Amino acid sequence: MRKWIPLAAICLGAFMLLVDVSIVNVALPKMSTDLHSSFTSLQWVVDIYALVLAALLMALGSLGDRLGHRRLYLGGLVVFAAASLTCALAPDAATLIASRAAQGVGGAAMMTSTTALLNGAYQGRDRGTAFGVWGAVNGAAAAVGPVLGGLLTDQFGWRSIFMVNVPVAVLALAMTLGYLKGGAGAARGRLDLLGAVSFTAFAGALTYGLIESGDKGWGSAMVLGPIAVGVLALLVFVLAELRAGRSGQPLLDLGLLRNRTFLGLTLAGLLLTAAAFAQLTYTSLWLQQVLDLSPLDAGLAVCPLALAAFVVALVSGKVMHRFAPQLPIGVGLLLIGGGTLLLGLVSAGSGWAALLPGLLVTGVGVGMSTPLLMSTALAAVPRERAGMASGAINTARQLGYALGIALLGTIFQNRVREFTGHAVGRPDLHAAFAAGLDRVFLIAGCTGLVAGVLVLALVRRTPPPAWAAAPAQAAPTDAVAAARS
Known part of the structure; x- marks a missing residue:
């Protein structure tokens, strides 16, 4: 059993960091009341966590190649635990x-260290088993996050959703120090610092401008200025x-984007998370602030999406290899779009059950589209660029979630403001929220449909090679969790 302790150390960290993408959603109303915070806050x-993940994944992956991924993982655990305590x-x-x-x-x-650590800790059949367990843990994080957040918030208050990370991180730290081996990084040469800083500035400035547009309006200097900075960055x-690229040490080889399959899958990762998961932040607010559900009940109300995705991903992994990869990925994205449009059934008089058909269809789409997303992307690029390609896809998924929350929040605010401005007498909270959600679901649904069309048009059949098999086993549930809900 000792040989599986490194796997447990890696899975504890992965579970913790992925749960924290979704665990916050159901606690937002309690946080708002306690801290007297605004909608923008x-x-x-929610957004700053996903945004920093997206902005730093490629840069820290490159740094880990130089310092060693065990050192980077240990440092990440310490920073995550300390930050959780201050939260x-x-x-x-x-x-x-x-x-x-x-x-x-x-x-x-x-996040950027886990696959490298698993590759180094296990070989042969054990490696396949390790990646399978790691992938299942990631999928469980997506399903458990909203429910765990609701349970902790109900019983112990919203601060407990962060405090619980501290002992988990300490345990993972102790197991990593005692049982997980790792040496110095093998990569040499200078880190692409200018690329890392400029990409971080681009993601941060663009997201800031989008979020502020909800309050300030699109013509404000506080909106146009950051967006202009983002474009320049x-x-x-x-x-x-x-x-x-001319020196052979880029953060991202832009030549990869000339590959239409890789380009299509990168766009798919970006749009998938924006379409399927970003809207759940505002859905959770509706469930609690309008329907008066408890945080736990609100978490249970939205978890059918993650559960359906988890089940379908497990089944589809055994079946979908018979088809050209663009079919399950593209059709899955079309289902995400259609399922999100179905969420538009919500009206002023709706209860939580109105969400169920849309959540289930969206979950089926997520389960169909994600199992082959990463492995197909890796198969489309040269082997020596596999790590870079994996980082780019993960970055696209996290960035899509961050930008989706920002843009959909602006759409939601503007629609509610427009509805209440035209209301006669005192505006109905139920009707105003429903109007805002209707617009959010419409935009998110169309995003999913566009993503599906792009994949079907751009992605060519590329069978996963043997060297991509291990990461591919983790991909189904990792993609479900990384967005996350």
């Missing part, structure tokens, strides 16, 4: 948001990668 509490003790929204950003730094360091990133 609520967006940042739990936060006296105001600003402190909580800053602490969530620090959690994202620790989470990115852990993206241009700097492209130029930096072109220059670094």
Whole structure:
């Protein structure tokens, strides 16, 4: 049994960092009341974590190649535990948001190290078993997050959802130090610092501008300024990668994007999380603030999506290899789009059950589209670029979630403001929320449909090679969890 302790150490960290993507959603109303925070602050509490994950995954992956992934994983655990403690003790929204950003730094360091650590710790059949268990744990994190968040918030208050991370991180740290081997990084050469900084600036500035547009309006300097900075930073990133590519040390080889299959799958990862999961933040607010559900009941109300995705991913992994990969991925994305549009059945008089058909269809789509997403992307690129390709896909998924929350929040706010402005007499809270959600579900659903069409048009049949088999086993549930709900 001792040989599986390294797997347990890695899975504890992975479970913890992925649960924290979704565990916060059901606690938002309690946080808002306790900290007297605004709607924009609520967006940042959820979004900053995913945003930092997205912004730092590629950079920290490159750093781990140089320092050693065990060192990076240990550092990530320490940062994540300390940040979780400051989240739990936060006296105001600003402190909580800053602490969530620090959690994202620790989470990115852990996330980018897990597959490398598993590859180093196990060989042969044990490696396949390890990746399978790791993938199942990731999928469980997606399903458990909202329910665990609701249970802890109901019983012990919202601060407990962060405090519980501390003993888990300490246990993972002790097991890693005692049983997980790792040496110095093998990579040499300079880190692409300009690429890392410019990409982080692009993601942060763009997300900031989108979130602030809900309050300030699209014409505000507080919105246009950050968006302009984001566009400029993206241009700097492209130029930096072109220059670094000539020396063979880029953060992202832009030549990969000339591969239509890889480009289509990167866009699919970006749009999948925005379509399937970003809207759940506002759905959770509706369930608690309008329907008066408890945090636990709200978590249970949305978990059919993750459960359906988990079950379908397990089944589809044995069946979908018979088809060209663009079919299950593309059709799954079309189901995500259709399922999210079905969520638009919610009206002023609806109860939580109105969500069930849309959540189930969306979950089936997620379960169909994600098992082959990563392995097909890896099969489409040269072997020496596999780590870079994996980091790019994971970055796209997290960035899609962060940008989706920001954009859908603006759409929600503007629609509610528009509805209440035209209401005669005192606006009906139920009707205003339903109107806002209807617009959110419409945009998210169309996003899923566009993603499906892009995959069917761009992705070519590329059978997964033998060297991509182990990561592919983890992909079904990892993709479900990484977004996350």
